[in-house]
Amino acid sequence: MSKGHCILSHGFESGPDATKVTALAEVAGQLGWTHERPDYTDLDARREVGELGDVPARLQRLLGLAREAAERGPLVLAGSSLGSYISARVSLQVPVRGLFLLAPPLTMGPLPALEAAADVPISLLHGWDDELIPAQDVFDWARARRARLLLVADSHRLSANVDTSAAAFAELLRSL
Numbered sequence: 001m002s003k004g005h006c007i008l009s010h011g012f013e014s015g016p017d018a019t020k021v022t023a024l025a026e027v028a029g030q031l032g033w034t035h036e037r038p039d040y041t042d043l044d045a046r047r048e049v050g051e052l053g054d055v056p057a058r059l060q061r062l063l064g065l066a067r068e069a070a071e072r073g074p075l076v077l078a079g080s081s082l083g084s085y086i087s088a089r090v091s092l093q094v095p096v097r098g099l100f101l102l103a104p105p106l107t108m109g110p111l112p113a114l115e116a117a118a119d120v121p122i123s124l125l126h127g128w129d130d131e132l133i134p135a136q137d138v139f140d141w142a143r144a145r146r147a148r149l150l151l152v153a154d155s156h157r158l159s160a161n162v163d164t165s166a167a168a169f170a171e172l173l174r175s176l
């Protein structure tokens with residue numbers, strides 16, 4: 001029997017087979033959680049909607065999957081970059097047990113700022129050298145929520161910290 005379900009959302013111009021979300025899926029499976037990795041590549045390609053593709057449609061896709069999953073049992077949302085943004089936003093509309101956010105964008109042009117997330121255990125991993133999202137902004141956001149934050153020597157892609165990401169995700173899942 002599963003401990004719950006994890007929905008792992010990839011970043012912009014990435015995909016469901018991306019290294020980080022694949023590593024998170026492996027951890028979830030090892031710890032007895034079912035998981036899925038939605039594909040948003042069709043929405044990311046819709047540049048006529050916006051610079052970051054069709055973010056409202058991304059939110060709606062995740063919201064539909066999350067509502068369905070939450071009816072079956074405990075749900076954890078995780079994401080990388082834009083996947084973090086939509087995970088945090090959806091957490092305000094669907095009951096979740098935890099959030100795992102990699103390099104979360106707190107502001108993105110015309111989109112609403114990420115001012116809130118569900119009041120659940122939140123774990124974040126962010127690069128000190130993130131060229132898109134200042135580490136201080138993420139620190140301040142995490143501090144206001146008493147979230148667990150791990151800052152690493154890496155850029156926005158966090159490519160040197162895939163194993164670190166997986167270990168931090170495992171720690172969050174074990175704590176739930």
